[in-house]
Amino acid sequence: MIRNGFHIISTAQGGTGTFSKWSDGLLLYELEAGNDVHTTISDLEKDVSAAKSVQNGERSIFLSDIRQLRHLSRDKQQFISKQMPGFSTAAAALVASPLSRIVMNGFILLFRPDIPTRLFDDPEKAIEWLKKQAT
Numbered sequence: 001m002i003r004n005g006f007h008i009i010s011t012a013q014g015g016t017g018t019f020s021k022w023s024d025g026l027l028l029y030e031l032e033a034g035n036d037v038h039t040t041i042s043d044l045e046k047d048v049s050a051a052k053s054v055q056n057g058e059r060s061i062f063l064s065d066i067r068q069l070r071h072l073s074r075d076k077q078q079f080i081s082k083q084m085p086g087f088s089t090a091a092a093a094l095v096a097s098p099l100s101r102i103v104m105n106g107f108i109l110l111f112r113p114d115i116p117t118r119l120f121d122d123p124e125k126a127i128e129w130l131k132k133q134a135t
Contacts (some may be wrong), residue, residue: 003127015043015052021054025134026127027088029064039072044079051087061130062088063123066104067096074110081111090116090133092126 009021016039017031030050050064051124062084072080084091091113095101104119120126 003060009060010054011047012050012053014048015039015046017047018039019047019050019054019098021060025053026130027055027062029062031064031068033034033068033069039076041076043078044076044083048083048086055087059085059087059089062091063130064091064093065123067094067100069095069100072107077107078111081107081113084117085114090130092117092122092130093119094126095119095121 003022003026006023006026009023011018011020013019014029017029020028020030022028028054029047093104095104101121108117108119118126118129120129
């Protein structure tokens with residue numbers, strides 16, 4: 001993702017994608033194509049470790065680009081929901097289609113993350129919302 005006026009401070013490879021910490025405090029996750037179909041809890045644990053490593057023990061706003069996500073089982077959704085507050089203060093996810101939005105809204109309603117969480121199809125609108133959550 002290109003963000004004018006900001007630069008990446010650090011990155012870490014997780015089990016399913018890459019985490020980048022940006023100069024404005026945003027933590028960005030980008031799912032690698034095809035990594036969702038055979039994802040294991042071990043892969044997600046690697047993701048959590050990567051997220052925490054670029055955060056240096058801090059929590060910040062979190063943008064998850066999951067537009068390539070095709071499937072994620074309930075147990076993995078629940079795992080993610082419980083782990084997000086350990087590295088983020090608010091989360092926004094980028095989704096690609098109306099069907100993805102329905103599925104992910106179900107995830108949010110079912111597992112009720114302990115942090116503000118919302119879905120977007122526009123990265124700039126997602127970042128704008130996240131920055132409001134940070135104040």
